[in-house]
Amino acid sequence: MRADAQRNLARVLEAAEEVLARDGLSAPMREIARQAGVGVGTIYRQFPTKEALYQAIVVDRKRRLAEEARALSTAAEPGPAFFAFFARVVEDATAKKVFADALSEAGIDVKAATAGTYDIRGAIETLLTRAQRADQVRAEVGMPELLALLTATCLAAQHQGWDERLRTSTLEIVFNGLRP
Amino acid sequence: MRADAQRNLARVLEAAEEVLARDGLSAPMREIARQAGVGVGTIYRQFPTKEALYQAIVVDRKRRLAEEARALSTAAEPGPAFFAFFARVVEDATAKKVFADALSEAGIDVKAATAGTYDIRGAIETLLTRAQRADQVRAEVGMPELLALLTATCLAAQHQGWDERLRTSTLEIVFNGLRP
DNA sequence: CTAGAATCGGAACAAGCGTTCCGCTTGGAA
DNA sequence: TTCCAAGCGGAACGCTTGTTCCGATTCTAG
Numbered sequence: 500m501r502a503d504a505q506r507n508l509a510r511v512l513e514a515a516e517e518v519l520a521r522d523g524l525s526a527p528m529r530e531i532a533r534q535a536g537v538g539v540g541t542i543y544r545q546f547p548t549k550e551a552l553y554q555a556i557v558v559d560r561k562r563r564l565a566e567e568a569r570a571l572s573t574a575a576e577p578g579p580a581f582f583a584f585f586a587r588v589v590e591d592a593t594a595k596k597v598f599a600d601a602l603s604e605a606g607i608d609v610k611a612a613t614a615g616t617y618d619i620r621g622a623i624e625t626l627l628t629r630a631q632r633a634d635q636v637r638a639e640v641g642m643p644e645l646l647a648l649l650t651a652t653c654l655a656a657q658h659q660g661w662d663e664r665l666r667t668s669t670l671e672i673v674f675n676g677l678r679p
Numbered sequence: 680m681r682a683d684a685q686r687n688l689a690r691v692l693e694a695a696e697e698v699l700a701r702d703g704l705s706a707p708m709r710e711i712a713r714q715a716g717v718g719v720g721t722i723y724r725q726f727p728t729k730e731a732l733y734q735a736i737v738v739d740r741k742r743r744l745a746e747e748a749r750a751l752s753t754a755a756e757p758g759p760a761f762f763a764f765f766a767r768v769v770e771d772a773t774a775k776k777v778f779a780d781a782l783s784e785a786g787i788d789v790k791a792a793t794a795g796t797y798d799i800r801g802a803i804e805t806l807l808t809r810a811q812r813a814d815q816v817r818a819e820v821g822m823p824e825l826l827a828l829l830t831a832t833c834l835a836a837q838h839q840g841w842d843e844r845l846r847t848s849t850l851e852i853v854f855n856g857l858r859p
Numbered sequence: 860c861t862a863g864a865a866t867c868g869g870a871a872c873a874a875g876c877g878t879t880c881c882g883c884t885t886g887g888a889a
Numbered sequence: 890t891t892c893c894a895a896g897c898g899g900a901a902c903g904c905t906t907g908t909t910c911c912g913a914t915t916c917t918a919g
Contacts, residue, residue, distance in 0.1 A: 501865060501916060528907065529869095538868035539908080549907065640852065647835055647849045654838065655831030669827045672820065676856025681886060684896060707876065709899095718898035719878080729877065 504544075510535040511542055515556055523596035524553060553597060560598055561619050564588060568622035578635025581626045582674055585649065589666060592653035599657035637679045648673055684724075690715040691722050696736055703776035704733060733777060740778060741799050744768060748802035758815025761806045762854055765829065769850060772833035773841055817859045828853055 514535035518526045528549055532539045546552040567587060574580035592599045620642070627645055630636040652673065656666060694715035698706045708729055712719045726732040747767060754760035772778050800822070807825055810816040832853065836846060 503916065504866065507867085527905080532869090540869070540910080541867060543908070544866070637852075639848075641848075643845055644849050644852060647839065647841065647845060648852065650839060651831035651835035651849075654834040655827055658834065659827065659830060661827060665823055665827055668819075668821075669824050669831075672817075672824060672828065672856040673853065674856070676852040676854070681895060683886065687897085708878085709876085712898090720880080720898060721896080723878070724896070 507535070507537050507541055508545055511537060511545065511552075512555070515552055519553055519556055519597040520595040524600040528552075557597060560591070560595070564591070565619035565622050568619065568626060572622060572625045572629065577626070577629035577633040581630035581636060582677075584623070584626055585674070586666075586670055588649060589652045589656050589670060593656045593661060593666065596657060599653045634679060636677050640677055648677075687715070687717050687721055688725055691717065691725065691732075692735070695732055699733055699736055699777040700775040708732075737777060740771070740775070744771070745799035745802050748799060748806060752802060752805045752809065757806070757809035757813040761810035761816060762857075764803070764806055765854070766846075766850055768829060769832045769836050769846060773836045773846065776837055778833070778837075814859060816857050820857055828857075 511531070515531050518531045518534055522530070528539050528542060531552075532542055535542075542552065546555065564587075568584055571580040571584050623645070624642055627636065627640070627642065631638055631640070652670065655661070661669065691711070695711050698711045698714055702710070708719050708722060711732075712722055715722075722732065726735065744767075748764055751760040751764050803825070804822055807816065807820070807822065811818055811820070832850065835841070841849065
């Protein structure tokens, strides 16, 4: 790969991350190209389609979250670890518009694209199970309910632009519902 | 107003309700016209813009929900009344795509358009206050948190298509968080 | 340094959208 | 029944997308 092409790829990824975080999925390719200082053709040389580009962004973000989840899964206190991760994801979604969009609109595609490489779902499930064994989360809470609540808070936090105060107090209510 | 025009208006409203419920805000005007069996020009005779049409639909739905809220606000048991209304709104959002879209995207416009005619916010606040006085909802829950949770569950329920089982179990967790 | 291949930029294309417009149709008062 | 204005349908317009394409440019092996 030529050196300049590699430099441009990095620029494109950086610009895409920023623009998609700000404007969400509806951001035009031209805007990403403009911010990266390249032509649209340059983007299409690396990514066959718009979806491929934002999937690369989302997959990377999911990968990082999976790493955080795995890091927390061996924490001494399973309860705080679980709730900290939940809050972390919501905080992330508040600032990054793509992520919440991806959770809903392209959820299935992204899930399919990331299956096999790493296992964020499994990492979350470990956090949940450990917290339940430590009696910090009610036993009848399953993965479907947990993912539903995660999606719900992420979507609303992003769409309405929850400030930190509202995010904290609202999550406190949800966490109270999860606790025994 | 001519008789046929009146008939067409009714058809348009009915078709718009159905199409917007199914496809959300992104539904094209042509699709609504097609389903109503009229030309697009006929819709534009009654509604100056697409936004005006779906606002008419959303405003009507909010009006009906406000009526339900007011009806419940004199119920004998404030706790069940409050939670029943919450579940009712989420159930509604699950089936009607426009509504959740409206909660987020055009929330401010809709709020402005409906201000004065009726007071859904006030009706909800009454339900909350009564439930709190009856010690069925924790005192530190405010309207911002309540609306945040309502929006969150509505958005996720619609985007992910929660079935009745998931909706019930997830709301149970949220309700547990709201209870003292 | 040079040639040739890799890469780039952005005009051009196709598709889908909201909205406008106008020739034709039709309801209903006279 | 007649007549004309109110109403209709849907082609056409303008705009914004994602995507393609090719002449111009730039890198780098030899």
